[in-house]
Amino acid sequence: MARYTGPKSKISRRFGEAIMGPSKALNKKNYPPGQHGRGRRSKKSEYALQLQEKQKVKYTYGILERQFRNLFHRAAVREGITGVNLLKLCEARLDNTVYRLGIAPTRRAARQLVSHKHITIDGEVVNVPSFSLRPGQIVGVREKSKSLEAITESLAARTATAKRFNWLEWDSSLLIGKFVQYPERDQIPENVNEQAIVELYSK
Template sequence: MARYTGPKAKISRRFGEPVMGTSKALTKKNYPPGQHGRGRRSKKSEYSLQLAEKQKVKYTYGILEKQFRNVFHRAAVKDGITGVNLLQLCESRLDNTVYRLGIAPTRRAARQLVSHKHIMVDGEIVNIASYALRPGQLISVREKSKSLEAITNSLSGHSARRFNWLEWEGSDMTGKFVTYPERDQIPENVNEQLIVELYSK
């Protein structure tokens, strides 16, 4: 299973926001990482801004370069606005949906639950984190895994915030991917137009 295994706090400091989950490093060192982090020039080129935005989305959703390029291609050929399509496809990933439902505290933890066969889609075990959900599909915790401490702790500590494109039934640990989210419903701080411009060159 290909995934990013490098330092997380460093990535968050690079973008100045918790793209890989909450991090104390951001409050302690609110400047970019590296020897010249404090004195780095603030003016960035257009290409630099576009690339940074793409990297931010990649790290946020845990997607590697080749896979991200494939997702962008699917977004480009799909009807609608390419940038919005891109974020919708990222949001419809199984690992992201498991995280949004509160079954896992982070996307990385959600990815692990999926790969370890704790999650089912429409009653069938799916262990592919990048599995693209379609509207109407049901996501549930496998019967044997419902008492798993990692899952129960995450659900009990999960905030009451729910997302409009998802439904959750806590009694039987089942959720539903109702529809693709609208752009204003996606909470990620991303300027997707910059990514479209980057790939349009």
């Protein structure tokens, strides 16, 4: 199963944001990685800025190039604004939803839970992290996995922070969540300029 396996802190430093989870390196070295990181020119071309936004979304949601291109084409043929549709499809991925529900502390951890068959959709085990959820589908923790330490710790932290997303519902007693609807753009907290991605693919 294809996925990014390189260094996370370098990616966070490149974008100046902890897009792949908390990063101590970002606090210690708040400049881009590499030999010329400190002295690198700050002014970037329009193409460089558009490419940066695309890369940011790919790394944030853990999507590789071919898969991302296919996702963009799906977004382009849907009704509505292409850039917003793209983010909606990213949010509808199973691994992202597991992360948003608080079952896993990071998207990487959520991907692992899905791959190891700890997650169900409408009662059936699904081990495909990129599975695209439809409104009304139920995401749950497999019965045998409910006592898994990684899941219980993540859910305990979720309860402490009380983080909620309007397009999801969560039942803490049954450990199931519902993908109610696709989120609106103002509900998605990711700091992304999706229009730049559309312009990049329009060249």
